Amino acid sequence: MAATDRTAPDTRGDLPLWTGIARQADYWWTVYRRTWRSSVVSSFLAPLFYVVAMGVILGGFIEGDPDQLEGASSYLAFVVPGLIAAHAMQTAVGETTYPVMGLIKWQKVYDSMLATPLQVSHLVGATLGFVLFRLVTTCAVFTAVLAPFGVYESWWGPFLAFLAQVLTGMAFAGLVYGVTARLQSESAFGLLFRLGVFPLFLFSGAFFPVDNLGGVGSWVARLTPLWHGVNLSRMFALDNVTWWLAGVNVAVLLVLCVLGWSWSVTGLRKRLVS
Amino acid sequence: MCSEPAAPASMIRARGLRKSFGDFEAVRGIDVDVRRGEAFGFLGPNGAGKSSTMRMVAAVSPVSGGELRILGMDPAVDGPAIRSRLGVCPQEDTLDTELNVRDNLYIYGRYFGMPKKEVRERVDELLEFVQLTDKADAKVEDLSGGMKRRLTIARSLVNRPDLLLLDEPTTGLDPQARHVLWDRLFRLKQAGVTLVITTHYMDEAEQLCDRLVVMDKGVVAAEGSPLDLIREHSTREVAELRFGVAAEGGSHEAIAEKVADLGERVEVLPDRLLVYSADGEEVVAKTVERGLRPVATLVRRSTLEDVFLRLTGRTLVD
Numbered sequence: 001m002a003a004t005d006r007t008a009p010d011t012r013g014d015l016p017l018w019t020g021i022a023r024q025a026d027y028w029w030t031v032y033r034r035t036w037r038s039s040v041v042s043s044f045l046a047p048l049f050y051v052v053a054m055g056v057i058l059g060g061f062i063e064g065d066p067d068q069l070e071g072a073s074s075y076l077a078f079v080v081p082g083l084i085a086a087h088a089m090q091t092a093v094g095e096t097t098y099p100v101m102g103l104i105k106w107q108k109v110y111d112s113m114l115a116t117p118l119q120v121s122h123l124v125g126a127t128l129g130f131v132l133f134r135l136v137t138t139c140a141v142f143t144a145v146l147a148p149f150g151v152y153e154s155w156w157g158p159f160l161a162f163l164a165q166v167l168t169g170m171a172f173a174g175l176v177y178g179v180t181a182r183l184q185s186e187s188a189f190g191l192l193f194r195l196g197v198f199p200l201f202l203f204s205g206a207f208f209p210v211d212n213l214g215g216v217g218s219w220v221a222r223l224t225p226l227w228h229g230v231n232l233s234r235m236f237a238l239d240n241v242t243w244w245l246a247g248v249n250v251a252v253l254l255v256l257c258v259l260g261w262s263w264s265v266t267g268l269r270k271r272l273v274s
Numbered sequence: 275m276c277s278e279p280a281a282p283a284s285m286i287r288a289r290g291l292r293k294s295f296g297d298f299e300a301v302r303g304i305d306v307d308v309r310r311g312e313a314f315g316f317l318g319p320n321g322a323g324k325s326s327t328m329r330m331v332a333a334v335s336p337v338s339g340g341e342l343r344i345l346g347m348d349p350a351v352d353g354p355a356i357r358s359r360l361g362v363c364p365q366e367d368t369l370d371t372e373l374n375v376r377d378n379l380y381i382y383g384r385y386f387g388m389p390k391k392e393v394r395e396r397v398d399e400l401l402e403f404v405q406l407t408d409k410a411d412a413k414v415e416d417l418s419g420g421m422k423r424r425l426t427i428a429r430s431l432v433n434r435p436d437l438l439l440l441d442e443p444t445t446g447l448d449p450q451a452r453h454v455l456w457d458r459l460f461r462l463k464q465a466g467v468t469l470v471i472t473t474h475y476m477d478e479a480e481q482l483c484d485r486l487v488v489m490d491k492g493v494v495a496a497e498g499s500p501l502d503l504i505r506e507h508s509t510r511e512v513a514e515l516r517f518g519v520a521a522e523g524g525s526h527e528a529i530a531e532k533v534a535d536l537g538e539r540v541e542v543l544p545d546r547l548l549v550y551s552a553d554g555e556e557v558v559a560k561t562v563e564r565g566l567r568p569v570a571t572l573v574r575r576s577t578l579e580d581v582f583l584r585l586t587g588r589t590l591v592d
Contacts, residue, residue: 019387116382
């Protein structure tokens with residue numbers, strides 16, 4: 001067996017980020033082929049159940065008053081954009097907790113990757129890239145499936161709402177990835193879901209206008225990242241955009257994405273490159 | 275495209291190399307030179323600093339102090355370029371257990387930027403080399419321990435490395451699987467691959483290494499070929515004497531005093547005495563002449579284990 005006619009080595013210095021990410025495409029594609037069937041249930045069926053139960057059936061008992069529902073003419077139209085944004089959060093958190101812990105600790109796939117020319121930022125980049133892919137497919141399918149229900153007020157609204165939902169997911173992906181990289185054990189995930197994800201899901205404006213939480217409550221809700229995503233998604237879907245507020249929402253989510261990236265890369269580097 | 279330096283005299287060159295984790299110093303200033311084409315070993319017990327050294331050489335763990343050059347390059351600056359020319363077989367298998375055997379190799383080759391067609395050909399070649407062709411489509415979790423190790427070695431060869439790092443390659447394997455692995459490694463060595471091996475098995479070091487350093491507590495205790503080290507630090511033969519302590523009416527230490535003059539030196543282990551001498555049979559005969567009755571005796575050649583015992587006062591596996 002020839003041992004000497006080796007592959008051309010990489011150039012000296014750091015490997016460009018995009019090169020490092022692209023080299024993992026086959027890995028993530030293989031992961032997706034392996035897991036897409038099970039992800040169909042969590043990605044599409046579960047949220048669809050929510051839409052039917054909360055939006056259609058429960059919503060049937062709620063009067064469609066645009067003044068009470070942030071401009072929505074029905075409860076279904078109100079709840080759908082918020083629900084997809086909240087679902088984007090859940091998808092992102094799901095993909096950056098147990099699966100990332102597996103890559104770091106259980107299967108040590110990251111360790112094997114770091115023995116190649118790949119660097120820590122490439123690992124984070126490709127994993128978050130996969131989360132982005134999951135968010136894009138999930139939110140796009142969801143948005144398309146709900147179009148016939150007449151919940152969108154303009155043709156362009158769903159597209160911008162879709163971008164808002166993906167951005168919401170990515171803001172959470174970076175933050176939670178950074179937490180996972182610093183956790184020694186998966187036992188804290190239960191706490192994260194119960195005290196973080198679940199309250200956000202319920203109280204960040206996905207199911208009812210946050211003004212219903214009262215003076216202090218509504219402002220606390222407005223400080224949560226998910227509210228910014230829900231609000232942005234809903235304003236676009238309902239064609240009821242307050243542009244300065246949309247600007248604030250986008251800025252908050254973008255800042256969280258940038259902070260999340262940095263938090264993730266430093267966390268993983270500290271964990272694996274000691 | 276690449277600006278690699280001309281072939282360096284040393285594949286690995288370390289001077290005063292250190293590694294600390296907080297207050298703990300795992301590697302405390304070692305000098306090492308590994309030449310092209312040789313099989314070089316780091317021999318030492320667990321905690322000697324072998325794996326920490328290996329992680330620095332693998333351009334994964336940053337150096338805490340001293341100088342390190344791998345293939346003539348500085349790992350702090352040229353980590354990716356160094357790693358593109360290394361093969362790493364870690365102590366713990368880091369295979370993706372949910373992928374099949376072939377995919378584990380294919381995907382790994384892609385991390386090195388190898389074109390798809392080239393990786394596919396390389397994977398077939400490597401499966402043949404590690405005798406796993408008929409397991410190509412099996413899941414990793416269905417493989418035996420020895421097969422997983424061979425697959426890990428195949429994976430470390432996917433980029434046709436100049437330098438192959440093997441961290442405790444046969445730990446946990448049964449004797450037959452170890453011999454199969456040694457055979458494959460020996461073939462690689464013959465094909466011109468430079469091997470760097472850490473092990474706490476002296477027979478492995480003797481089988482595979484042209485040259486080695488004995489490490490203990492983060493420093494190099496001795497360096498040389500296995501034969502030179504044995505000649506320098508031990509006698510030709512060793513007489514192992516096992517006593518029923520109660521019957522002899524004394525401790526091993528007390529018996530050791532009675533046979534001390536029979537060899538160059540005597541080591542007292544919990545279960546036996548080792549008497550170092552050029553003629554082991556004579557030691558046994560004279561021991562019996564003195565009225566001592568060992569329950570079991572064994573005369574053997576000195577090994578690296580004896581070298582380690584001499585240098586550190588401890589056994590390798592303790």
